[in-house]
């Protein structure tokens with residue numbers, strides 16, 4: 075196989091020869107042999123990671139790391155029982171977590187396969203057959219394959235260009251450079267001195283096509299690609315809402331925990347004159363404070379949510395934390411075509427600059443579409459071009475069938491010709507599409523918003539005609555017209571945009587024929603012909619989906635490259651109030667702070683380039699919103715990377731599906747609402763766990779501190795603290811299976827640190843008060859350490875079960891998992907002190923009278939909790 079560097083200096087022909095390939099593509103049998111020889115074209119191994127690696131991976135979690143640190147401290151203090159219990163705790167948490175992750179990974183991998191990307195390859199059945207262009211799974215590509223690239227494609231392997239038209243690629247994953255770079259087949263010998271990624275004729279796996287098209291030969295696949303050897307992740311992943319909430323709270327807790335041990339130690343030394351023998355106890359208290367099951371709960375809750383979504387509404391969550399982000403989203407930005415509308419266009423009108431129907435406008439639009447498709451080797455033609463060709467065909471004139479053209483067969487027999495009104499001269503008026511010969515193409519680029527086909531008209535060998543079509547304003551900018559005509563055409567366009575039509579202007583220019591390729595600099599001094607209006611039906615479920623999102627407190631904003639009038643009409647038809655529309659030019663004039671303010675109050679942004687879309691998303695995030703972006707085109711990828719969570723419909727182009735965290739596999743847009751609900755549901759369960767676990771842990775720490783100071787002995791032995799903690803943790807796993815209350819799925823679910831800390835302070839104090847009441851009861855009924863320890867142990871476990879039942883947010887029937895978990899926890903609290911294991915931990919049976927008083931303490935505690943809940947205070 076060729077390495078990129080060796081291939082860099084060779085001509086196309088030499089490269090093909092070395093690869094033992096040809097421009098017509100490999101023969102299928104040869105491709106199969108090469109697949110066996112070189113292996114699958116996969117950068118990352120598809121096998122799930124081995125168990126050992128998975129377990130080791132879980133040790134990197136901050137909670138586990140802190141626990142291990144505390145274990146080592148206990149071992150140094152020769153407190154072996156503490157060290158052992160910590161080790162068990164770490165082991166249980168790691169095994170549960172890696173098992174959960176394994177299951178989640180497997181289902182996510184299976185789901186990802188459903189939305190896997192494909193490559194467009196040109197192969198032959200045998201040496202004699204004509205090449206056939208078809209889609210194959212990216213993994214099946216081999217060196218020597220001839221592939222076609224178009225806008226929105228991922229570059230599937232390292233390739234060398236054989237021909238390219240206006241190709242620009244995004245190589246950020248390889249070079250970190252965020253602007254797209256132009257690639258072309260050089261006319262002069264290649265300069266080897268340039269850095270590899272700057273070589274114009276080489277494209278690399280891991281990059282994607284932003285505009286233009288190309289045919290290329292694969293030089294390296296799979297592990298041999300530069301992308302694989304660079305060992306980088308696919309794209310630098312942004313920090314989403316998940317990182318900001320769950321991870322933020324985790325780190326706050328860890329800081330708090332690391333303060334606890336010194337605090338306990340200090341209190342005992344200063345107030346009780348105890349020395350280092352309190353260390354294991356201090357360590358145990360710190361361990362008790364940790365919600366070490368948090369990672370397990372998070373994985374389980376999210377994986378369950380993702381699996382249900384896939385099953386019920388066909389929504390595929392590619393990255394688990396994205397489900398949490400879906401729940402947090404309060405602004406959803408959407409692109410218009412292909413999301414809110416079906417991207418199935420039909421031509422509605424073709425008008426000259428005075429607004430009269432003019433078949434010549436359609437004819438030249440069709441010439442542009444035809445030669446754009448023909449010359450650019452696009453893997454999939456644009457819906458706009460297909461619609462124009464279909465209309466031209468239906469109008470009776472040209473007989474250009476797209477499918478025939480793609481197979482590069484000659485056109486079907488010409489239909490009866492139909493006279494088109496003269497444009498420049500009578501000969502052109504009678505031309506059918508195929509009579510006009512294609513010379514060159516400057517492909518569509520979402521920043522320029524125009525596409526140019528250069529053609530040669532019959533009988534005019536010395537002249538090249540530039541046929542330009544694109545967004546009205548952008549075509550007008552390139553025309554030689556007076557202000558008055560410009561204003562008239564803009565008014566005409568505005569009137570038709572207000573009918574909800576997508577508009578394209580068509581313009582021509584004649585130039586002396588030349589061999590030099592054409593560039594965007596040639597698109598000037600054009601003669602405007604008129605405009606074509608296309609109708610795009612709304613997606614059937616769009617209005618319902620938007621209404622459902624509004625009910626859930628998600629604001630929808632439309633970010634489109636289209637005309638403001640078209641965008642406004644589509645929004646109005648979908649029940650969105652468009653309000654004042656902000657266009658790309660206006661965005662350019664604003665600084666970030668002002669844009670953030672404006673973005674807050676704006677519903678429709680029109681005439682956006684990809685960069686505008688990304689800037690608006692960033693501004694919204696800076697304004698404190700959790701932002702989702704739903705897009706289907708290559709021009710949406712930058713915004714998708716900027717958002718907290720990226721969504722795409724199933725029909726989206728490859729690079730968009732690659733960038734998306736959530737793929738809607740079905741056509742139904744209301745699935746977004748289900749994904750939002752599922753995200754909030756999972757987050758609700760995680761929040762319930764965090765609130766309950768942390769507030770009871772805080773309560774325990776307060777009472778441990780108090781008891782340590784009040785009592786002549788340690789209030790609980792380190793091993794007992796840890797055993798109790800293990801029981802809590804395991805029972806709280808049941809929260810992953812809870813159903814949060816209806817209110818918490820009605821609003822975006824964000825864990826607010828302030829509300830959260832107020833909650834844990836209040837319930838922590840109530841919990842501590844119950845413990846202190848128990849101490850009083852124990853003081854009356856028991857004598858000595860063992861009885862005290864046992865009494866408190868039992869009380870603690872039962873109050874914990876009570877807290878789990880009373881503080882969960884949902885009111886409905888109790889899920890089975892929670893019923894079992896709380897029942898088991900209370901039973902362990904009552905029975906463990908009576909068992910031999912209890913004796914080993916230093917626990918013993920208690921006098922009967924104690925249980926009577928315990929019931930009273932529990933009833934009082936339960937009433938206090940219920941009262942706090944009833945008065946709605948504090949709401950976390």
Ligand SMILES: Nc1ncnc2c1ncn2[C@@H]1O[C@H](COP(=O)(O)OP(=O)(O)OP(=O)(O)O)[C@@H](O)[C@H]1O
Pocket residue numbers: 409410411412456458459518519520523524525543544545546576577578633634635636637682707709
């Ligand atoms: N194939 C094409 N040929 C010529 N002009 C085009 C073509 N596709 C799009 N345009 C023009 O460029 C404008 C922007 O289109 P683009 O697809 O980049 O925007 P977008 O943000 O994806 O729009 P939408 O929200 O409608 O999906 C369109 O309004 C149209 O005028």
Ligand SMILES: [Mg+2]
Pocket residue numbers: 409410411412706707709
């Ligand atoms: Mg689009």
